[in-house]
Amino acid sequence: MNVGIDAISYYVPRLYLEMSDLAERRGIPYEKLKFGLGLEQMAVPDANEDAASFAANALIRLFNDQQLDPAKIGRIYLGTESAVDGSKPTATYAMGSLEDHLSAQFGPRSLKHCDVVDMTFACIGAVDAMQNCLDWVRAGQDRQAIVIASDVSKYELNSTGEYTQGAGAVAVLLRSNPRILSIDDSWGVATQSVGDFFKPRRYFDRNELLEDMAAKLNGAMDAESIENLLGDTNSEFWSEKAQIFELFKEEPVFDGQYSNQCYSDRITEAFAHFNQQQPTDFLKDWDHLVFHLPYAYHGRRIVFDNWLSWISSKPSYQDLLVEIGEQGEDKKAWLKAASKSTLYKTFVKEKIAMGEVASSAIGNMYTASIFMSLLSLFQQASLGDHDLSEKTIGLIAYGSGSKSKVFQGRVMEGWKTATEILSLFQDLSTRTRIDVDTYEKLHLRQLTEAVGPADQVTLDKIETEVETRKGLRTYSQFQ
Numbered sequence: 001m002n003v004g005i006d007a008i009s010y011y012v013p014r015l016y017l018e019m020s021d022l023a024e025r026r027g028i029p030y031e032k033l034k035f036g037l038g039l040e041q042m043a044v045p046d047a048n049e050d051a052a053s054f055a056a057n058a059l060i061r062l063f064n065d066q067q068l069d070p071a072k073i074g075r076i077y078l079g080t081e082s083a084v085d086g087s088k089p090t091a092t093y094a095m096g097s098l099e100d101h102l103s104a105q106f107g108p109r110s111l112k113h114c115d116v117v118d119m120t121f122a123c124i125g126a127v128d129a130m131q132n133c134l135d136w137v138r139a140g141q142d143r144q145a146i147v148i149a150s151d152v153s154k155y156e157l158n159s160t161g162e163y164t165q166g167a168g169a170v171a172v173l174l175r176s177n178p179r180i181l182s183i184d185d186s187w188g189v190a191t192q193s194v195g196d197f198f199k200p201r202r203y204f205d206r207n208e209l210l211e212d213m214a215a216k217l218n219g220a221m222d223a224e225s226i227e228n229l230l231g232d233t234n235s236e237f238w239s240e241k242a243q244i245f246e247l248f249k250e251e252p253v254f255d256g257q258y259s260n261q262c263y264s265d266r267i268t269e270a271f272a273h274f275n276q277q278q279p280t281d282f283l284k285d286w287d288h289l290v291f292h293l294p295y296a297y298h299g300r301r302i303v304f305d306n307w308l309s310w311i312s313s314k315p316s317y318q319d320l321l322v323e324i325g326e327q328g329e330d331k332k333a334w335l336k337a338a339s340k341s342t343l344y345k346t347f348v349k350e351k352i353a354m355g356e357v358a359s360s361a362i363g364n365m366y367t368a369s370i371f372m373s374l375l376s377l378f379q380q381a382s383l384g385d386h387d388l389s390e391k392t393i394g395l396i397a398y399g400s401g402s403k404s405k406v407f408q409g410r411v412m413e414g415w416k417t418a419t420e421i422l423s424l425f426q427d428l429s430t431r432t433r434i435d436v437d438t439y440e441k442l443h444l445r446q447l448t449e450a451v452g453p454a455d456q457v458t459l460d461k462i463e464t465e466v467e468t469r470k471g472l473r474t475y476s477q478f479q
C-alpha cells in the first residue's frame, strides 16, 4: 500500500531576532554565522508560548486548511523534547485546544476515540512517531493519523549553541494514496547510547544552597539554624522537606563537536543499514536530500564524508582531481579543498540548498527541523518553478543520545497544490523583529507579559493556587 504525507501545516513564533544583532552583541563575526553556518534569523518564543501552544496552532491549522473530520483521525502522535510536563503528554494539551476549537461544529470531545501520545528521543522523536503511524496506516483500511513535531530549542546565553536556537512546530497528515510524499518501508536505523547532548535532572542540596547564601550575606548557618529558619517559612519552595532539590532546565548539557561526530557516525551507519535493505546509489537515485538541521548548513557539512565515498567510484571523481589535484601529505587541506570544490558545491546547490532556506530564518526546531526542511524544499521548488513530481527524496534524521534513521519518499503529483497554500516565506517575512535586550529578557523569563499579539493559541495560566491542579496549564482559544 502506498502511504505517506497527505498534508502539512506549521507554526513558527511571531517574534524573531536578527542574527547580525546577536553576532554584534556577542562579538562573533556575523560572516561566521551567515556564511559558515547559514544563520540569518532566529525564531524566539514569546512569554506566553511553549511546545504545547505551538503544537496546538499547527494542529488547528491543519484541521482548518484541510477541513478534517475529527472522527476520521485515529491517532495524534507528537514528537518533542520540550514536553511541558513529566507525565501528562504535551499532545493532550494540543488535542484539548483543538477540541475546544471544533466544539461549535462537532460538539464536545470530538477526538474521544483518537489515540494520543508523546514520543521522545531528542530530535528524532517525531520521525519515530511517523514511522510508527505509517505502519498503523498501512495495516488498516482508510486510516488517518496526524504526527506533530513541536519544540523549543534553547541554549544557555553565550554558549556555542545560542546562535543555533529556534522554535516551532510542524504537523503532517498521514494516509494511504497521499498527495505529497509516498514513504517507502525501508528504514536504515543506527543507535548507540552516548552522551553528546542531554537534558538531565539536576540536583542541589537544600542546606548547601542556604549556607552559600548566608555566607554571601556575611552570616553563617549550621544545620540547626537552617531548620529554625525554615521551620515557619511561608515559602512553598523552602518548605520543601526533601534534602535534595531537583531542577529541570530546558537548556541541554552538550559537547558541540562531539555531537557532530555522533551525528556523522550514526548517519553513516544508517546509510549502510538502508543500503542493505534497498541497494541504493545515493548520488543517482536521490534527487534531493533532507536532513535534521540543528543549523541551516549542518546537512551539507556533515554529509561531505559520505559524498566523498559515494563519488570516489564515479567517473566524475576525475573532475574533482582535475580541480583540486590528488590527495597529498596534507589530508586535512585536501579534504577542505574537496568540500569547497565545484563538484561538491553543485551537489549542495542542486540537492540540499532548497531544504535549508527555512532553517536559516527560523533556527533549530529540534524534532520539527527535518519536517520544516522538507516543507522548505517544497516551498522553494514552488517559488522557483521546479517540478518535484516523481522525484525521490532521501531523508536523514538524527536524535542525540543517539539514533539516526535514513528513509526515502517519492513526491506525488499533488505536492504543489497541497503545499502551496502555506506561503511559508511570505509568513516569515511578516514576523516582528525584537532587539537583543528583549530576547535576553524572554530567554531569562524576566518578561511576564507577551511582546507580540495573542491571535492564536497561547498559554493563559499555570495554576498556582488549587492544590490538586498545581502546575496544570490552560491555553487561550484559537481566534
Ligand SMILES: CC(=O)CC(=O)SCCNC(=O)CCNC(=O)[C@H](O)C(C)(C)COP(=O)(O)OP(=O)(O)OC[C@H]1O[C@@H](n2cnc3c(N)ncnc32)[C@H](O)[C@@H]1OP(=O)(O)O
Pocket: 029, 031, 032, 033, 035, 036, 037, 123, 160, 161, 164, 197, 254, 255, 256, 257, 259, 260, 263, 292, 293, 294, 295, 301, 364, 366, 398, 399, 400
Ligand atoms: C542539537 C541537535 O539538534 C541534535 C544534533 O544535531 S547534534 C549535532 C549538532 N550539535 C549542536 O547543534 C549542538 C549545539 N551547537 C554547537 O555546539 C555549535 O553551534 C556547533 C558545534 C554545531 C558548531 O560549532 P561552531 O564552533 O559554532 O562552528 P564550527 O564547527 O567551528 O564551524 C563554523 C563554520 O564557519 C566557518 N567560519 C568561521 N569564521 C568564518 C568567517 N569569518 N567567515 C566565513 N565562515 C567562517 C568555518 O570555516 C566553519 O565552516 P566550514 O567547516 O564549512 O569551513
